[in-house]
Amino acid sequence: MTINQLNLPGEATLDPTIEFNRPLSEHWQQPKAILLTGATGFLGAYLLDELLHQTTADIYCLVRCSDGNAGKERLKKHLQFYLLWNEDFAHRIIPIVGDLSQPLLSLSEQEFDYLATHIDIIYHNGAFVNASRPYSTLKAVNVLGTQEILRLASLKQTKPVHFISTIAVLFSSAYAQAVKITETDLPDLSTLKGGYKQSKAVAEQLVTIAQKRGLPASIYRCARMLGHSKTGIMGNFQDLLSRMLKTCIQLGQFPEIEMEPDIVPVDYVSQAIIYLSKQEAYLGKAFHFLNNQQMTWQSLMAEIGSFGYSLEAVTYDEWLAKLKKNVKTDPIYASLWLMVSTANQLFPLNDQLDDSYTRQCLTKPSIVCPPVDKKLLYTYLNYFQKSGYIKFG
Ligand SMILES: NC(=O)c1ccc[n+]([C@@H]2O[C@H](COP(=O)([O-])OP(=O)(O)OC[C@H]3O[C@@H](n4cnc5c(N)ncnc54)[C@H](OP(=O)(O)O)[C@@H]3O)[C@@H](O)[C@H]2O)c1
Numbered sequence: 001m002t003i004n005q006l007n008l009p010g011e012a013t014l015d016p017t018i019e020f021n022r023p024l025s026e027h028w029q030q031p032k033a034i035l036l037t038g039a040t041g042f043l044g045a046y047l048l049d050e051l052l053h054q055t056t057a058d059i060y061c062l063v064r065c066s067d068g069n070a071g072k073e074r075l076k077k078h079l080q081f082y083l084l085w086n087e088d089f090a091h092r093i094i095p096i097v098g099d100l101s102q103p104l105l106s107l108s109e110q111e112f113d114y115l116a117t118h119i120d121i122i123y124h125n126g127a128f129v130n131a132s133r134p135y136s137t138l139k140a141v142n143v144l145g146t147q148e149i150l151r152l153a154s155l156k157q158t159k160p161v162h163f164i165s166t167i168a169v170l171f172s173s174a175y176a177q178a179v180k181i182t183e184t185d186l187p188d189l190s191t192l193k194g195g196y197k198q199s200k201a202v203a204e205q206l207v208t209i210a211q212k213r214g215l216p217a218s219i220y221r222c223a224r225m226l227g228h229s230k231t232g233i234m235g236n237f238q239d240l241l242s243r244m245l246k247t248c249i250q251l252g253q254f255p256e257i258e259m260e261p262d263i264v265p266v267d268y269v270s271q272a273i274i275y276l277s278k279q280e281a282y283l284g285k286a287f288h289f290l291n292n293q294q295m296t297w298q299s300l301m302a303e304i305g306s307f308g309y310s311l312e313a314v315t316y317d318e319w320l321a322k323l324k325k326n327v328k329t330d331p332i333y334a335s336l337w338l339m340v341s342t343a344n345q346l347f348p349l350n351d352q353l354d355d356s357y358t359r360q361c362l363t364k365p366s367i368v369c370p371p372v373d374k375k376l377l378y379t380y381l382n383y384f385q386k387s388g389y390i391k392f393g
Contacts, residue, residue, distance in 0.1 A: 100140075
């Protein structure tokens with residue numbers, strides 16, 4: 001499928017046999033069984049932890065693995081890595097060996113039927129998260145996987161679906177002139193560029209079609225997530241910002257660009273999602289997780305300088321030229337070069353994005369997004385150093 005052949009609005013079709021005319025699971029508010037996808041990922045670890053603490057349900061986790069024991073071991077190691085493992089909860093974590101990219105999630109009809117019968121509510125967080133892959137590569141997991149989740153939600157009792165999306169689905173020229181982009185705005189499939197955004201936007205559209213067919217489904221659009229605000233722990237550093245930070249530190253230079261990278265700590269997002277998903281009044285709504293107290297790129301670089309790294313400000317073109325010159329000396333430069341040379345904008349300015357409705361709904365005082373300040377930055381840089389991702393300054 002070439003870019004020219006891709007008819008994105010045409011991709012957003014939900015199997016007409018998926019209908020939601022059965023009663024809602026009677027336990028959806030006090031679920032006995034929850035399906036969580038993507039529990040072995042970054043946000044998934046924290047969603048699993050929240051669900052274990054905030055509910056008494058068994059959490060069925062769709063995991064790619066050879067068998068149930070391997071799945072259990074994977075999930076245990078994963079939670080241990082994030083310092084979230086609690087043996088007392090172990091019996092409530094039930095791995096389901098499956099694959100989002102396959103029909104029926106690669107389960108047998110009996111297994112799919114068993115899940116459809118027992119699950120009360122679904123958190124669909126799993127995805128192929130990769131900004132440099134084309135839509136055609138991501139479609140099976142992100143789009144067709146979402147369709148299989150909606151199929152599961154439709155069978156037996158109707159199960160509310162909580163779909164994790166990205167705020168990037170709204171980064172399209174259709175919104176260039178908008179003063180505000182709010183939670184009720186929808187991705188514009190005809191103008192959206194970039195395979196990952198496209199695949200998440202089409203998946204959102206499938207969820208929207210399912211809503212129109214009667215499914216109570218909520219959508220959670222997250223900005224760029226970094227580590228826990230207290231520990232800074234991150235499972236991988238594949239995102240653009242982490243690569244930019246490491247590259248600038250290693251090159252000793254940063255580009256002078258006008259931007260404010262929107263960073264939300266993963267613990268804010270996971271707590272907010274689970275809190276909002278438990279309020280009946282918010283079922284079927286969309287939410288934005290943004291950081292309204294950001295730091296400009298220049299201030300961020302100045303803070304990194306004060307952490308012991310010497311960083312020189314240069315023009316964007318000079319910085320790009322240096323990056324290009326060094327592409328063969330470190331794999332991180334090559335991967336960053338690929339990202340920056342194909343991106344329309346490095347970190348699109350986000351001042352149109354609005355999360356007023358989400359903040360209005362987040363009435364629990366303990367769930368607030370921490371500001372991007374010296375303290376948060378130091379937590380992250382400390383973890384970057386402790387994990388060996390960057391060398392000490
Ligand atoms: N990270 C961010 O900054 C960010 C920002 C906005 C939105 N989001 C959204 O948040 C969600 C979680 O993102 P993340 O950063 O936590 O991603 P992640 O760390 O890459 O985790 C992705 C999860 O999806 C699972 N997965 C991928 N392909 C699968 C398949 N074929 N079958 C079953 N499971 C599969 C992965 O399983 P394996 O462990 O087996 O690979 C993993 O558990 C995604 O929906 C993403 O779009 C993330």
